[in-house]
Amino acid sequence: MKAISIGLLGLGTVGSGVVQIIESHQDKLMHQVGCSISIKKILVKDTTKERLVAVEKGMLTDNPEDILSNPEIDVVIEVMGGIEETRGYLIEAIKNKKHIVTANKDLMALHGPELLELATDNQCDLFYEASVAGGIPILRGLVDGLSSDRITKMMGIVNGTTNFILTKMSKEGRAYDDVLKEAQELGFAEADPTADVGGLDAARKMAILSTLGFSMNIGLNDVEVQGITEISEEDLRYSKKLGYTMKLIGVASRAGDRVDVSVQPALLPEAHPLASVNNEYNAVYVYGEAVGETMFYGPGAGSLPTATAVVSDMVTVIKNMRLGVNGRSAVAPQYPKQLKDATEIFAKFFIRLHVQDEVGVLAKITNLFAEHGVGFDKILQLPLDEKESSEIVLVTHTATKAAFEQIIQKLNDYNMVREVKSTYRVEGEDIK
Ligand SMILES: NC(=O)C1=CN([C@@H]2O[C@H](COP(=O)(O)OP(=O)(O)OC[C@H]3O[C@@H](n4cnc5c(N)ncnc54)[C@H](OP(=O)(O)O)[C@@H]3O)[C@@H](O)[C@H]2O)C=CC1
Numbered sequence: 001m002k003a004i005s006i007g008l009l010g011l012g013t014v015g016s017g018v019v020q021i022i023e024s025h026q027d028k029l030m031h032q033v034g035c036s037i038s039i040k041k042i043l044v045k046d047t048t049k050e051r052l053v054a055v056e057k058g059m060l061t062d063n064p065e066d067i068l069s070n071p072e073i074d075v076v077i078e079v080m081g082g083i084e085e086t087r088g089y090l091i092e093a094i095k096n097k098k099h100i101v102t103a104n105k106d107l108m109a110l111h112g113p114e115l116l117e118l119a120t121d122n123q124c125d126l127f128y129e130a131s132v133a134g135g136i137p138i139l140r141g142l143v144d145g146l147s148s149d150r151i152t153k154m155m156g157i158v159n160g161t162t163n164f165i166l167t168k169m170s171k172e173g174r175a176y177d178d179v180l181k182e183a184q185e186l187g188f189a190e191a192d193p194t195a196d197v198g199g200l201d202a203a204r205k206m207a208i209l210s211t212l213g214f215s216m217n218i219g220l221n222d223v224e225v226q227g228i229t230e231i232s233e234e235d236l237r238y239s240k241k242l243g244y245t246m247k248l249i250g251v252a253s254r255a256g257d258r259v260d261v262s263v264q265p266a267l268l269p270e271a272h273p274l275a276s277v278n279n280e281y282n283a284v285y286v287y288g289e290a291v292g293e294t295m296f297y298g299p300g301a302g303s304l305p306t307a308t309a310v311v312s313d314m315v316t317v318i319k320n321m322r323l324g325v326n327g328r329s330a331v332a333p334q335y336p337k338q339l340k341d342a343t344e345i346f347a348k349f350f351i352r353l354h355v356q357d358e359v360g361v362l363a364k365i366t367n368l369f370a371e372h373g374v375g376f377d378k379i380l381q382l383p384l385d386e387k388e389s390s391e392i393v394l395v396t397h398t399a400t401k402a403a404f405e406q407i408i409q410k411l412n413d414y415n416m417v418r419e420v421k422s423t424y425r426v427e428g429e430d431i432k
């Protein structure tokens with residue numbers, strides 16, 4: 001087969017890793033695909049900027065047309081980020097019969113179905129393994145490895161930045177801002193880290209995962225999202241005291257034909273396999289009816305790990321070129337989307353509240369929970385420095401989200417409750 005030419009959109013953290021891997025693994029890559037692979041052009045914003053890897057000056061361009069409409073280029077690797085402009089570039093590239101590999105979850109969570117359909121119509125491949133959990137081959141795991149099973153639950157630590165922050169805060173007592181800065185310096189965080197810490201980056205990944213895992217078109221708006229910015233030192237201290245670890249968790253579960261997908265900080269029992277996933281590492285726990293429990297673990301962010309997934313997708317594209325089967329592997333979702341309502345979503349809940357320290361407070365609170373059919377697994381009451389106040393921390397037994405929301409609303413209305421300080425889901429104590 002003729003030598004394959006690549007056009008690279010972006011030469012930042014991930015793009016530099018892609019250049020490094022294509023150069024340093026050339027022998028292995030040639031052996032796999034049976035031809036040589038070379039990067040022809042690289043699109044960047046600023047062609048004069050100093051780069052993390054050495055590239056010939058003439059290779060850099062700030063004109064996208066040097067790649068998108070360049071007849072020499074076979075495969076476009078998109079590692080520049082962004083949504084609307086990037087969508088336009090990929091549409092043009094596909095119309096020009098170029099295969100696409102992207103690491104862009106922002107784009108795939110919003111416009112994935114449209115781009116995949118266009119690629120199929122043009123006999124082009126579009127692969128996006130790096131978009132979820134960086135170097136972990138989780139999309140391949142779902143689409144190929146578990147294709148014969150029916151997935152009922154996925155639970156993932158899918159954002160490296162927030163996992164890095166929570167690990168350093170809870171294990172080393174470091175301050176949030178300080179650790180976020182380090183995550184930015186290490187290249188884990190997005191250019192604007194708001195999407196990382198606000199949970200949106202994880203929500204995009206969960207939308208992609210659940211679309212593939214449940215074979216249903218799950219969009220970003222179907223994912224309930226809460227980030228890590230409101231987590232206090234007290235919450236971290238209490239979760240430890242009660243035997244839990246706080247993680248930003250994506251949860252996707254299916255009961256019958258109905259699903260729910262959410263991202264939130266949640267408490268996991270210390271013995272749960274996801275509780276020991278630390279720093280920028282990611283892991284996705286997948287439960288399939290036939291296979292049972294599986295877990296995919298590895299680096300979720302960073303230059304070389306993410307680039308590994310990108311270059312592996314490129315290898316698949318070139319193998320498909322050799323076999324003449326490009327554009328035939330994307331499978332459209334099989335089922336119509338059906339989302340659960342709050343009466344169908346079950347979890348245990350952690351609640352921390354400040355109350356007036358007076359006779360009968362605890363009894364009134366326990367009665368309220370009992371009225372909604374919700375029992376307690378754990379309960380602590382401690383005096384506060386503040387006059388005549390105490391703090392109550394409790395973990396419920398499994399309850400519906402609807403019952404939990406009604407209880408919180410009523411607690412907020414009680415005079416004796418000064419403030420509901422925080423609430424979290426407790427995950428991973430029952431499987432499936
Ligand atoms: N970093 C990570 O660990 C991971 C990142 N991703 C995803 O990979 C993608 C790239 O991330 P990352 O490498 O960290 O990003 P960086 O910000 O490090 O790099 C982006 C690159 O794209 C170029 N670029 C950006 N916008 C434009 C534009 N409008 N026109 C031309 N060039 C442009 C930049 O040029 P210049 O250098 O001149 O500024 C830069 O080289 C994103 O979609 C991200 O979400 C996915 C998994 C992990």
Ligand SMILES: N[C@@H](CC=O)C(=O)O
Pocket residue numbers: 131133134158159160161162188189190196201300301302
């Ligand atoms: N900012 C992301 C990068 C990978 O997707 C993260 O922190 O996980």
Ligand code: NA
Pocket residue numbers: 129130131132133134135136137138139309
């Ligand atoms: Na991946």
